[in-house]
Amino acid sequence: MGSGLAVAPLGDASPLPPSEQLLLVLDGFEGPLDMLLALGRDQKVDLTRISILELADQYLAFVAEARKVRLELAADYLVMAAWLAYLKSRLLLPEPEGEEPSGEDMAAALAFQLQRLEAMKEAAAKLFARPRLGIDVHPRGAPEDLDLHRKPVYEVTLFDLLRAYGAQRARKDSSVLHIAPIRLYSMEEAVQRLSSLLGRMPDWATLASFLPGGQDGGGQGGGLLTRSALAAHFAATLELAKAGRVELRQEGAFAPLYVRSRREDGPADGPAEPPEQ
Structure with a gap:
């Protein structure tokens, strides 16, 4: 489940005090990974070194507080909360025997998704920061009828000019071989x-x-x-x-x-x- 979640690039979610984070931050999210990314940023650590256990605790606490105020909380947030609770139990309890992925693998998959979302957010921010046609940059109107005069400029030295002149004179003064037609009897x-x-x-x-x-x-x-x-x-x-x-x-x-x-x-x-x- 950690590798199959949808990723939606959004604007940066600014860290807010706990008293304001409940409603304002929730309105800016569109999916569970966005919320996890915002919580991970609150820790001020690299996503590759993020603590999945601490992140799960913050997420579960956030969802628990949000449900007290807003009963219409999105279902995908509740699904993520249940999955994080399961992930936390897998990390704390001994590994069961079977072919299911281990808790470390699930945590690594979640961290990878956070890294992908972080990269997508940065790319989207750089893209929207560029000048946009019609907003920051405007094309010109009807083209003007202007006469274009091209004037070639040669960057040569005096030695180059003398050498070119000498080569031209040598070609002009060169003798041409003329072979007279030979009279033969037929x-x-x-x-x-x-x-x-x-x-x-x-x-x-x-x-x-x-x-x-x-x-x-x-x-x-x-x-x-x-x-x-x-x-x-x-x-x-x-x-x-x-x-x-x-x-x-x-x-x-x-x-x-x-x-x-x-x-x-x-x-x-x-x-x-x-x-x-």
Whole structure:
């Protein structure tokens, strides 16, 4: 019963003289635990060290005096008085054998309930002490149409400004790498060149003679353009041979590659020197 009682947080009950405590204090209570808490405060001791026997005696005496004046005393106060009388008997008499809780356990449960009620009272007092909307604090009415101007303020040193300026100048003066586009020969260009030159070739001619710059492939300084022209013309001769437009001939491995227009009659004779272009 000690752990199942209802707890109702109330305002602080001020200690009163015995002559005034009967009616005034009773009107401020709403449950048995509130009365026990008020009586415990009258002892001026910590709730963890409160004497359950002394508290029970005070409670029983209070209820006995109150019933002489007010017969309509609340029933829960009488129930608590009966339970405290039972608790007092359990504390004074030897412990009976059985599974019922001992008097010390019941007293500890009652003390725990008093501590809980004390904490709830303190929390309620702190909560109601805060400013309340509509009583202590009032919200503003219609908002005003004000122009809001934001002005950023930077907290920097002179060194920070100089460093930022130097970084900006370094980014501005940095050189940009420009890569010029490279001129390369495509196979389509090589096919067009070979098609236009093979019609004027009377006999076999080396593939190098069709390259831009002459037979030795030294055009354009022998650079990337010349190498791309050689690769493009070689691929172009293969495509033309596949199409049946030219004939290819090579005397041995790594020997010069000869090319001429395809002829319908007559055997293929030996290679001849290419004509001057």
